[in-house]
Structures are given as structure tokens and as C-alpha cells.
Amino acid sequence: MxxxxxxxxxxxxxxxxxxxxxxxxxxxxxxxxxxxxxxxxxxxxxxxxxxxxxxxxxxxxxxLPEVREALIGQLNTGVVHTSTFYLIRAQVQMAERVARLSGMDDPMVFFTCSGTEAVETALLLTTEYRDSSQVISLRRSYHGRSFGALAVTGIRCWQGRGLSPLRVAFAPGGRRRGDRAGMDDAAYVRSTAEELEELIASSTPATTAAMLVEPVQGMGGAIPLAPGQLHAYQEILRRHDIPLIVDEIQTGWGRTGKYWGFQSHNVTPDMLVFAKGVGNGLTMGGVVGRREIMSALNVSSISSFGGNPLSMAAATATLDYIEEHSLxxxxxxxxxxxxxxxxxxxxxxxxxxxxxxxxxxxxxxxxxxxxxxxxxxxxxxxxxxxxxxxxxxxxxxxxxxxxxxxxxxxxxxxxxxxxxxxxxxxxxxxxxxxxxxxxxxGSSWGTTACMTAAPHSEVSDDTR
CATH class of the missing domain: 3.90.1150.10 (Aspartate Aminotransferase, domain 1)
Structure with a gap:
């Protein structure tokens, strides 16, 4: 032993x-x-x-035996990795399943190694598609640790110096504080929708690449968007021809009670990013979106490890189990x-x-x-x-x-x-x-601290 x-x-x-x-x-x-x-x-x-x-x-x-056996079966072929320069049967099959589950019309899928990489890919594609570096995100959001993903993260203590390849404006998430504390759902949705309208009119250029949204703001403390809030946001975005990207990295694959968190909000996103659970621990992420957005990149691009055969074996077994057991x-x-x-x-x-x-x-x-x-x-x-x-x-x-x-x-x-x-x-x-x-x-007890700070250090709760 x-x-x-x-x-x-x-x-x-x-x-x-x-x-x-x-x-x-x-x-x-x-x-x-x-x-x-x-x-x-x-x-x-x-x-x-x-x-x-x-x-x-x-x-x-x-x-889980089903996932373990799928991994052993792939290992027994001797092929752990090939790359996107070759056809990978399991990758094509998984992409077809993800496309169907997305609910989008005529979607395309690209696999990555992580949620951060998936977010970066979505930002790359939408900024190319719209010829704009302007993005709208939500306060108290978290989208990853790379340069672009940190730029669209709305929690200050994760952002470092905040240098960014993007212009980012932040709209309200689901947290009801200050003047909005105690508002019922309808009033909160009206108020936040009005703020998004004003933000687009006053703080963004004529063309905005996308808005990026978590249905439940996980790192922010599992903050759900209000019922109707995401639907109201998408109605505004459509009037301005701004694509909606839904971040399903923590909410996807059944965790919120539906396959995708957005399904509780009566919307169909233009693009969604996923990762985490579908590989049941193996490196797995991806982007699924409308064909015209997914096709917007005018140069060649690859992923050395995204959608590799071993991760695809785990993802296939995981999704099979989720579906068969109505998880x-x-x-x-x-x-x-x-x-x-x-x-x-x-x-x-x-x-x-x-x-x-x-x-x-x-x-x-x-x-x-x-x-x-x-x-x-x-x-x-x-x-x-x-x-x-x-x-x-x-x-x-x-x-x-x-x-x-x-x-x-x-x-x-x-x-x-x-x-x-x-x-x-x-x-x-x-x-x-x-x-x-x-x-x-006779002393007070408790300070505020971001989990990235030293234990019990004092930091401001003020966030973007």
C-alpha cells in the first residue's frame, strides 16, 4: 500500500x-x-x-463504475491524445449531443480544456463577429482566471490590476441590496432592465460584442437571477443586436434541476459555455453557439487537448448516466x-x-x-x-x-x-x-475577506 x-x-x-x-x-x-x-x-x-x-x-x-470502465476502455486502445487535426469519433458524437441539448437552432460546438478557456473562446468569437471589444457582464460574476475572463469578472478581489484586452461594463446581477432591497420580483426586474437600457445607451459604443451572464452567480455566493430577469435582459439585447452568452460552467448538466440554468428563464442564448461536471473530474469544457457566430473567426485555430479521446470517453459516460438516471x-x-x-x-x-x-x-x-x-x-x-x-x-x-x-x-x-x-x-x-x-x-467578531486574501484579512465588500 x-x-x-x-x-x-x-x-x-x-x-x-x-x-x-x-x-x-x-x-x-x-x-x-x-x-x-x-x-x-x-x-x-x-x-x-x-x-x-x-x-x-x-x-x-x-x-463511478460506468465512468471508470469508459476510461479504462479508452486507455486500452493506447490512444489518449490525437488533437483537433484528426477526426475523433467520440468528439463528433458528443458535439452532436451537446448541440441537441442546447436548444439552439443550427448550433456548432468547440471543445476546450476548461471553463476559463471556454469563456476566452466565446469572447474571441463574439468580438470577431461584432467587430467590437465592448462586453457587458454582471456584478458579482466570476468567469475564470485568464486575462479576458478576469476582465469580465465582477468580483474585485479576483481581478488583480484589472488590465484587460476588453472594454467591460457591469450590469446588475441577482443581488438585491441598497435601494433594491425588499423589491418583489417584478419590481426588481423592471429596475434592473431599466439600468441595462441606460448602460447600453450611455456607457457603451454603438456596437457591443456580447453580454455574458451566469443564471446563478456561483462564486458570488449562489445568487440566482430573479425570475424574468434574464428574459428581460435578452429582450433588450435583441433590440440592440447584442448576442447573449450564458455561462453554464457551474450551472450546467443538471445541477440547478434542469440541464441548463437558462432553461428556468424562458430564453435561448446565442452562445453558451460549459465545463466542470460533464467530464466528472477530467479536463473538459466547450462552447456551443449559433453557426454564424461560431464561424466568425477568419483564421485557423486549434486546441491541442480540447475534446481529447480520454475526456470524451468520460463525458460520454457521464452524460449517459445523467440521462439514464434523470439526475x-x-x-x-x-x-x-x-x-x-x-x-x-x-x-x-x-x-x-x-x-x-x-x-x-x-x-x-x-x-x-x-x-x-x-x-x-x-x-x-x-x-x-x-x-x-x-x-x-x-x-x-x-x-x-x-x-x-x-x-x-x-x-x-x-x-x-x-x-x-x-x-x-x-x-x-x-x-x-x-x-x-x-x-x-467585549470585542467585535468577524471581518470581511475574499477567499484569495490572507486568512482573516480585511478587504472591502465593494465590488463592480
Missing amino acids: EARENPSSLLQRHQGVTPPWVPLFYDSPLSIHHGDGCLVTDDEGKAYLDFYSGISTNLLGYN PSHAERTGALLLEGLRRDLADVSWVYEVRGMGLLQAIEFAHPGSADPSSRMASAVQERCRRAGLLVGVGGAAGNCLRIMPPLIVSEEQARQGLDVITAAIRQSAADIASSVSNR
Whole structure:
């Protein structure tokens, strides 16, 4: 059996060779040794129920026989890679399936290695198609870590210096704060639509390349767009002949209760980008869009690794399993059980500002009692306590004050209830710890911090 290295030794080696801007969860970072289903085991032999799924990437959990056998079958051919200069049968077949599932008229598909690369490809194609470098994105959005993807990301703490090959304007997302706090859906949609109209009229050139939208703003803290908001946006975009790109990297393949997040909004995008879950852990991403946009590039372009045979084998098996087991419907049911339970069981906890999400993409936002001031320390404390109780969850949000909940789509109702109980207990105990700490020391508790910052550092929650 493989010898397991002491976690502190591995952490020291990691810190010696890994840039300091790559964050790790937990005070004592975790190394996962093996997994099965929704369970993982760390290097020290402790088992956990995984409610984070590798940032939503292990869509079917771990060690699924159907995916494992598909990978072994491809490995047995001896062909792991060829490149886009050759025909790849599984790639063509998968592209045909993605095109059908997109709901678009006459779409074309290009495969990439990641969501970031998919976003870059979509931006490249739409800027060529419209002969414009102007893009509209949403506040509190996240689209990747490359130059163009960071430019259209609406969370300041991810942006670095903000240098960009694009001109970017930011429209409202789904977060109802300030003057819009307390608005009902209809009023919020009217207000945000009016702001988008004004933004296009006053802050963009005559031609805009595209608008890029997440149906649920995942890294922002699982913030769903309001019912009708994306439809209202697309109506405006159509009047101005601006293509709509929907970012389905975290929402796609059934996680929100439908194959695509946009299907809850009565729209058909001009282009969508996907990645993460469909490879069930293997490098996989892509773009599907209207033929005229996808054909707009007037030079040759390739992807060395996008759509490689091994990733296509995993994606084919993953999509087969999703369809055969009706996992979008399962995600809708199990997600509702979890979301309703969290709202019910946490209704009296003053540190819980909001519980939100769609399907199995959810978050709990923490703020100081009686205010909207975010508390990242509460989120971190709850995450640590969940780990001690055998549950893995994420932390995110523009201020690092959201607990992110994204179990694999195969999670059972029993496991959902188990996770619900652990999260509820962790939040209540953390709230009690805070009350005790404040009472004993008479000090305030909790600062705001982006997860990319040093632990417990203070950063502004002001975002684009």
C-alpha cells in the first residue's frame, strides 16, 4: 500500500513550490486520498461526505463504475491524445449531443480544456463577429482566471490590476441590496432592465460584442437571477443586436434541476459555455453557439487537448448516466429538500443573512446580526466545524462570507438530510461560540475577506 505522507510535511512542500496566491481551505489543509460515491477519505484515514464536489466538478461523485470502465476502455486502445487535426469519433458524437441539448437552432460546438478557456473562446468569437471589444457582464460574476475572463469578472478581489484586452461594463446581477432591497420580483426586474437600457445607451459604443451572464452567480455566493430577469435582459439585447452568452460552467448538466440554468428563464442564448461536471473530474469544457457566430473567426485555430479521446470517453459516460438516471429531476427534488430544510432550521439564527440557490447549487450568506455587514469569519468557522463533523463544504462570495453547498448529483435524500443536520449544528455552535467570545472579551467578531486574501484579512465588500 502507498505510504501516506504527514499532512504538515506535504503542506510545507506545497508552500515551497506553489505561488502564494493559490488558496487552501482549512487551518490544516486537507489532502484527499481516495473516494467512492459521495464519500472521500483523507490521507489520515478520516472519511467525509463531500458537499463541494471539487467546485462542482465531480458531478457524479467518485469511482463511478460506468465512468471508470469508459476510461479504462479508452486507455486500452493506447490512444489518449490525437488533437483537433484528426477526426475523433467520440468528439463528433458528443458535439452532436451537446448541440441537441442546447436548444439552439443550427448550433456548432468547440471543445476546450476548461471553463476559463471556454469563456476566452466565446469572447474571441463574439468580438470577431461584432467587430467590437465592448462586453457587458454582471456584478458579482466570476468567469475564470485568464486575462479576458478576469476582465469580465465582477468580483474585485479576483481581478488583480484589472488590465484587460476588453472594454467591460457591469450590469446588475441577482443581488438585491441598497435601494433594491425588499423589491418583489417584478419590481426588481423592471429596475434592473431599466439600468441595462441606460448602460447600453450611455456607457457603451454603438456596437457591443456580447453580454455574458451566469443564471446563478456561483462564486458570488449562489445568487440566482430573479425570475424574468434574464428574459428581460435578452429582450433588450435583441433590440440592440447584442448576442447573449450564458455561462453554464457551474450551472450546467443538471445541477440547478434542469440541464441548463437558462432553461428556468424562458430564453435561448446565442452562445453558451460549459465545463466542470460533464467530464466528472477530467479536463473538459466547450462552447456551443449559433453557426454564424461560431464561424466568425477568419483564421485557423486549434486546441491541442480540447475534446481529447480520454475526456470524451468520460463525458460520454457521464452524460449517459445523467440521462439514464434523470439526475436533473433528482437534483431539483434533493436540492429542494436541502434548501427548504436549511431555511426552516436556520430561520432564527441571527448570523444567517440569506439561504439561497437552485437545485444542488446553494449558499448560506453570513452577516453581523441586524445588518448586511458580511462576516467571513463566521463562514470560515462553520466550514471548519463541518469538516470536524465529517462534511466538506466550500467558502465563497465577494466578501468570503458565504458557505457554498454543491454535492454530487448522485447524493441521496438520506445524505442530504445528514449534511443538513451537520451544517445546522455547525452554524448554531459557531454562533454560540461568537456570543461567548464577545461576552468574555467585549470585542467585535468577524471581518470581511475574499477567499484569495490572507486568512482573516480585511478587504472591502465593494465590488463592480
